[in-house]
Amino acid sequence: METIKWLLAADPYVAYTTRKNLLNRPDQDLSDLKKMVLNDDRIKKQLGIVANFSGTLVSNHKNPDLPIHILMFLMDIGLNREVPEIDQAIQQILGSVDENGVYRSVIKVPKSYGGTGEETLGWFFCDAPLLLLALLRAGVSYEDHVKQGVDFLVGLQRENGFPCAVSKELGQWRGPGKKADPCPYANLTMLRLLAMIPEYASSSVAWIAIDALLAQWENSLNAHPYLFYMGTDFRKLKAPAIWFDLVAVCDCLSQYPQARSDRRFAQMLALLETKANDQNQFTPESIYLKTKHWDYGQKKQPSPWLTYLCLQILKRCGRFGETLDEANDSVIFISG
Known part of the structure; x- marks a missing residue:
């Protein structure tokens, strides 16, 4: 998939984490790239x-x-x-x-x-x-x-x-x-x-917390506990995933099978998917002003880091099938 090649050609920190976490490359093969990240x-x-x-x-x-x-x-x-x-x-x-x-x-x-x-x-x-x-x-x-x-x-x-x-x-x-x-x-x-x-991870403790977030999503027009909203601003793509927004919540819930099978979370994922362009790249819709020196600190073009985050979410949730072409160091995602 061209998206992965695009990530591999991005800043070293994106290329490094793509090879390490999406392509599962061993650390010993990434030492030179890691040095570039640290520099x-x-x-x-x-x-x-x-x-x-x-x-x-x-x-x-x-x-x-x-x-x-x-x-x-x-x-x-x-x-x-x-x-x-x-x-x-x-x-x-x-x-x-x-x-x-x-x-x-x-x-x-x-x-x-x-x-x-x-x-x-x-x-x-x-x-x-x-x-x-x-x-x-x-x-x-x-x-x-x-x-x-x-x-x-x-x-x-x-x-x-x-x-x-x-x-x-x-x-x-x-x-x-x-x-x-x-x-x-x-x-x-x-x-x-x-x-x-x-x-x-699979306990009732986790489920109660998961359900609290999904119940708020289901009642997002009326439920604003502690002034946390799931409205227009929440639904804008934003990185890094440090606060309370669509990417941060999806990234967290995608780690839980019990959330992945819930229709309310499926709605959140469907919204996330609609924000990709034809090349499966994602563009920030909101930014932290302090991140202007990073690829995700602008709203004019796709961000490799934001795209990596979104692909990780969708991959965990089986929203894409995957085949790995090790010779070409690329991944092909097939919409599922």
Whole structure:
């Protein structure tokens, strides 16, 4: 398929992850390409940020420059703890654990919002699951460093999903919404984490969170818990997949067989498919201004990285059949 050849001819970071994750090339065959990725000035800048992981104040979880979002992006590309800056980030996360096994960030919540107004270590449901996920993806021992925190967060789930919750350091802070509502982003971040844990991935805990997201989709005209909407802006293609939008939710739910068989998720996938051009390329419809130096930081032409993300989603869901031409280093997708 010409789309794959196009991805392989894109920036090294896209070519690297395409060969590694779509074409399943072994690491030893990608060493030269990996060096090119690490020599990219944009990647160097991001590695510098994650190397000082604990030095960034977390005040806006929608910020693509947050170290946790950058760390996830670097891992999505295929980089790991062999890169010194990533190892430094993991070591700093490990040093921030609380008595419940949940990892914390440097945060500050104004007194007017129920916080102390001072910088402190604490966690929101917006970021605690992602810190645990980063450790898992980095190969940290689940039993020794992750399980306690996961079990604690799972214990906060209610009948309608995961709530807005924070650590004790944040006092009575709560996001804008009804206390009884589930928080869509909390459900999304927890599902990203639980997908990697066999004992939870197929459990009722996961299904309750999945159903919370799909029920909101089904009632998107009226359901806006904690001001998270699934309307026009939600449905615009956007990368990186750090917040609450179509690509991020589809990427997460596509990892769950129980979601892939649900008609509501099928509707989301059908919408995603309609956004491809004739070459199965995807163009951003919304951008983060801080990403203007990346191929997904513009809305005028197809983005290789966004296209890679969408193809990964559709591949997991069997929306494309695949044959691999190893001689030509390409993949042919057949609409299914």
